[in-house]
Amino acid sequence: MKHAIFANCGGVILLLLAVACASAPADPVPLEDQLAQLGFAIGQPVKRIINYPVSGWNSLDRKHVIMNFGAARNYLLTLRTSCDDVLSASLIAFSTTVGNLTDNDKLLVRNSSNHLSQCYISTIHELEKINKTHSGQ
Numbered sequence: 001m002k003h004a005i006f007a008n009c010g011g012v013i014l015l016l017l018a019v020a021c022a023s024a025p026a027d028p029v030p031l032e033d034q035l036a037q038l039g040f041a042i043g044q045p046v047k048r049i050i051n052y053p054v055s056g057w058n059s060l061d062r063k064h065v066i067m068n069f070g071a072a073r074n075y076l077l078t079l080r081t082s083c084d085d086v087l088s089a090s091l092i093a094f095s096t097t098v099g100n101l102t103d104n105d106k107l108l109v110r111n112s113s114n115h116l117s118q119c120y121i122s123t124i125h126e127l128e129k130i131n132k133t134h135s136g137q
Contacts, residue, residue: 028061031061034060034061034064035066036132037132038066039132041127042076042128043126043128044126045123045125046124047124048101049075049100049124054067054092055068055071056068057089059087062079062086062087063081063083065092066127067101074126075124075126075127076124076127077121077124078121078123078124078125079107079122080119080120085115085119089112091109091110092107092108092110093107094107103121103122106120106121107121
C-alpha cells in the first residue's frame, strides 16, 4: 500500500514539475520591439506634458505605460519601480501639483479589484509613429 501511495505522489510531483516548466514565462520581448509592434519608436525625453485629458493608455509591462493625449500625442512613461496593478488597471489617472504631468508626478492606478496604487514616474518620452512591425518577420 505504501508503494502505491509513493507511486501516486511521484506521479503528482512529476506532473507538477511538467506544469511548472510548461508555464514558465518566455523571454520578455524587448521594449523597443513591443513599441514597434504597436507602431511607435522612442523619441526625445520630455520634462512635462501640458495637462490634457487622457484619451487612452496601454500597459506594456510593470514599468512602462503608453499614455495617449488625443489622436497624435503619445508618450511613454517609465515608472521608478515595478507597479503590479498597472497590468490589470481599470482606471489610470495622474496626480500633479503644477498643472502639467512631469517626471516628478505619479500615476494613480485602480485595478480590477478596485485597489488603488500610486506609481511614481521616472521618465517621460515622446513616441514617434512608425510603420508597425509584425512578429515573425
